[in-house]
Amino acid sequence: MKKQLLATFIGLNISAAAQAATPSMEEMWQLIQQQQSEIAELKQQLSDNDARIKETEIVSEATISAVEKMVTAPVANSKTTFGGYGEMHYNSLDRDDSLASKDEIDFHRFVMFTGHQFSENVRFFSELEVEHSIAGEGQAGEVELEQAYIEWDFASHQRAKAGLFLLPIGIINETHEPETFYGTERNNVEKNIIPATWWEGGAAIGGEISEGLSYDIALHSGLYLGAGKYKPRDGRQKVGEAKADDMAFTGRLKYTAIPGLEIAASVQVQSDVHQGEGEEIGATLFETHIAWKRDAFQLRALYARWDFDNAINSIVAGADEQTGFYIEPSYRFNDKVGLFARYSEYDNLAGSSTDTAVEQFDIGLNYWLHPNVVFKMDYQNQDAPGEAGYDGLNLGVGYSF
Amino acid sequence: MALISVHRQLYRAAAVYSLAAFLTLTSLVAAAAATGVFQSGPDFIAEVFSITTSDPINQQSTAPPVQQKTLWLTEDIRSHAARILGHPLAGLRVRYSQRGDKTAWILEEIGKEMPITIGVVVTDNRIQQVKILAYRESRGGEVRYPAYTQQYRGATLTEELGLSQNIDGITGATLSVWAVNKVAALALYFHSLAIQQSDTNLP
Numbered sequence: 346m347k348k349q350l351l352a353t354f355i356g357l358n359i360s361a362a363a364q365a366a367t368p369s370m371e372e373m374w375q376l377i378q379q380q381q382s383e384i385a386e387l388k389q390q391l392s393d394n395d396a397r398i399k400e401t402e403i404v405s406e407a408t409i410s411a412v413e414k415m416v417t418a419p420v421a422n423s424k425t426t427f428g429g430y431g432e433m434h435y436n437s438l439d440r441d442d443s444l445a446s447k448d449e450i451d452f453h454r455f456v457m458f459t460g461h462q463f464s465e466n467v468r469f470f471s472e473l474e475v476e477h478s479i480a481g482e483g484q485a486g487e488v489e490l491e492q493a494y495i496e497w498d499f500a501s502h503q504r505a506k507a508g509l510f511l512l513p514i515g516i517i518n519e520t521h522e523p524e525t526f527y528g529t530e531r532n533n534v535e536k537n538i539i540p541a542t543w544w545e546g547g548a549a550i551g552g553e554i555s556e557g558l559s560y561d562i563a564l565h566s567g568l569y570l571g572a573g574k575y576k577p578r579d580g581r582q583k584v585g586e587a588k589a590d591d592m593a594f595t596g597r598l599k600y601t602a603i604p605g606l607e608i609a610a611s612v613q614v615q616s617d618v619h620q621g622e623g624e625e626i627g628a629t630l631f632e633t634h635i636a637w638k639r640d641a642f643q644l645r646a647l648y649a650r651w652d653f654d655n656a657i658n659s660i661v662a663g664a665d666e667q668t669g670f671y672i673e674p675s676y677r678f679n680d681k682v683g684l685f686a687r688y689s690e691y692d693n694l695a696g697s698s699t700d701t702a703v704e705q706f707d708i709g710l711n712y713w714l715h716p717n718v719v720f721k722m723d724y725q726n727q728d729a730p731g732e733a734g735y736d737g738l739n740l741g742v743g744y745s746f
Numbered sequence: 747m748a749l750i751s752v753h754r755q756l757y758r759a760a761a762v763y764s765l766a767a768f769l770t771l772t773s774l775v776a777a778a779a780a781t782g783v784f785q786s787g788p789d790f791i792a793e794v795f796s797i798t799t800s801d802p803i804n805q806q807s808t809a810p811p812v813q814q815k816t817l818w819l820t821e822d823i824r825s826h827a828a829r830i831l832g833h834p835l836a837g838l839r840v841r842y843s844q845r846g847d848k849t850a851w852i853l854e855e856i857g858k859e860m861p862i863t864i865g866v867v868v869t870d871n872r873i874q875q876v877k878i879l880a881y882r883e884s885r886g887g888e889v890r891y892p893a894y895t896q897q898y899r900g901a902t903l904t905e906e907l908g909l910s911q912n913i914d915g916i917t918g919a920t921l922s923v924w925a926v927n928k929v930a931a932l933a934l935y936f937h938s939l940a941i942q943q944s945d946t947n948l949p
Binding site: 525 | 752753754756757758760761764765767782832836837838839859860882884887888891893894897912913914915916917918920924
C-alpha cells in the first residue's frame with residue numbers, strides 16, 4: 346500500500362517538472378554558451394584582480410622599504426661620527442702643613458671626537474681636547490690633539506693603525522670617559538707613573554690570539570726628558586715636532602674571556618729618553634692590572650714600575666726606579682649610585698733610601714643621572730713627604746656621548 | 747754601561763720582532779675578509795628552529811611550520827621601544843619567525859659607532875638565546891663570546907622594561923654591552939606583543 350503511494354507521488358513530480366520547463370536542445374545550447382562566456386569573463390576579472398593585488402603588494406613592499414631606508418639612513422649608514430666628553434671639577438683642599446690650600450673650579454677637559462668610516466675595514470678616529478677651558482700664551486689650559494689615526498682591519502679580528510694614538514697601558518689611558526671611573530680626579534698612580542693620558546705617534550697592530558686573549562704591539566715616538574727632568578710625565582712630547590732620534594716600543598697582552606674580568610700586562614722599552622742629547626738613558630716600564638666586576642661589586646687594582654738606567658740618578662738620586670700601585674673596591678647599589686674607596690701609593694724617586702712616596706686614600710660616590718651623565722663627590726687624604734699632602738673634598742660633573 | 751746596551755738591545759729586538767710579526771700576519775691573512783659577520787640571518791633562524799627536543803625524527807613531521815611574521819610598529823609600540831632603547835626606534839616593522847610560543851628576532855643596535863646585529867630567541871617570555879651575528883666595531887668584540895652571551899639565558903622583562911638579571915659587562919666595551927642589553931629587552935617586549943597577536947588571531 347505504502348509502495349504504491351510512493352510510486353504515484355514520484356510519478357506526479359516527474360510529470361510536473363517536465364511540464365514546467367522543457368527547453369529545446371537549441372535553448373539549452375545557448376544557455377550553456379552564455380554561461381561559458383560569463384565564466385570566462387569572471388576568470389579574466391579574477392586574474393586581473395590577482396595581478397592588481399600582486400602589484401599592490403610589490404608597490405607597498407617597495408614603499409615601506411624605501412620609507413624604512415629613509416628613516417634609518419641617518420643612523421645606520423652615517424659614515425662620519427661625532428661625539429665627545431667633558432668634566433668640570435671643584436677642589437677644596439688644604440695642605441697638611443697648612444701653608445697652602447687649593448680652592449678651585451676647573452672645566453678640566455672638553456673633548457670632541459670625530460670619526461669617519463672610509464670603508465668597512467678602513468676608518469679614522471680623532472680626539473681633540475681643550476684642557477682647563479682656556480688656552481693661549483700664559484693661560485691655564487691647552488688645546489691638544491689626543492688621538493688622530495687611521496685604523497685598518499687587515500684580517501678578521503686583526504687591526505693595524507698609524508698616526509697619533511693612546512698607548513695600550515693601564516686602565517684609564519684608553520678608556521677615560523668620566524662615567525667609566527670613580528673619583529673626581531683620575532688616580533695619581535696612572536697620572537704620575539704611567540703617565541696617563543699618554544699618546545704618541547707611530548704605528549701599531551693589535552688583535553685576538555684566541556678567544557678572550559688579545560695583543561697590542563706599538564712602535565712609537567719616545568719620551569724626551571729635558572735638562573733636570575726625571576719624571577715620565579715631564580717627558581711626554583705630545584707629538585708636537587717631537588724629537589724622534591730614539592723611538593720606543595709598547596706591547597700588551599690582555600685577557601678578557603670571562604665576563605666582567607680583565608687582566609692585562611704591558612711592557613714598554615724606551616731606547617733613550619735623552620733622544621741622543623747628552624748621556625744615553627734607556628728605560629723600561631712594566632704595568633699590570635686587574636679589573637673585576639661581579640654583580641654590584643667591582644675591584645680595580647694596578648701596579649706600574651719604571652726602571653731607568655742608573656745614569657738618571659745624576660739628575661736626581663733615586664729616579665732610576667719609579668713605582669706605584671692602587672687598589673679600588675667599589676659597590677654599585679643600583680643604576681644610579683655607586684660607592685668607592687681607593688688606596689694608592691706612588692713614588693717618582695723609589696730608588697732612593699729616603700721616604701719619598703705619596704700615599705693617598707680616597708672615598709666617595711658617583712651618582713649617574715643618566716648612564717652617560719655622572720656627578721661625583723669624594724674626600725681625599727694624602728700623605729706626602731714634608732707634610733706636602735693635600736686633604737679635602739672634590740666635586741665633579743661629567744658626561745660623554 | 748751594561749744597562750744602556752740592554753735597553754737598546756731590548757728595543758731593537760722588539761722593533762724587529764713586531765715588524766716581523768706584522769709582515770707574517772698580513773701575508774698569512776691577506777686573503778681573509780674582515781667583514782665581522784659571523785652568521786647570516788637565515789642561517790640563524792634555520793639553526794634556531796631545527797633545534798629539536800628528544801625525538802628529532804618525529805619532530806619533523808609533527809612540528810607546526812615556522813611562520814615568518816611581521817610586527818607593525820604602532821605609536822604605542824614605538825613609545826615603549828624608545829623607553830627600552832633610550833632613543834626612537836627606526837623602521838616601520840620588524841620581521842620575526844615564530845613557532846608556537848617561541849619567537850626569533852634579528853635586531854640591530856649601534857654599539858659605539860657601528861651597528862651590531864644580534865639574534866635573540868625568546869620562549870615563553872624568557873630569553874633562550876642571544877647570539878651576536880655581526881660585530882663591526884674594532885673594540886669590544888668580547889660581547890660575541892658564548893661566555894658573555896649565555897648570561898642572558900632565562901632573563902625576563904621587568905615592569906620597568908629592563909632585564910630581570912644582572913649581566914656582567916666588559917671593561918672598556920660598555921657601549922657594546924648596553925647595546926646587547928637593550929636589544930635583549932626589546933626582543934622580550936616584541937615577543938610579548940607577538941604572542942598577544944597570535945592569541946587574538948586564534949579562531
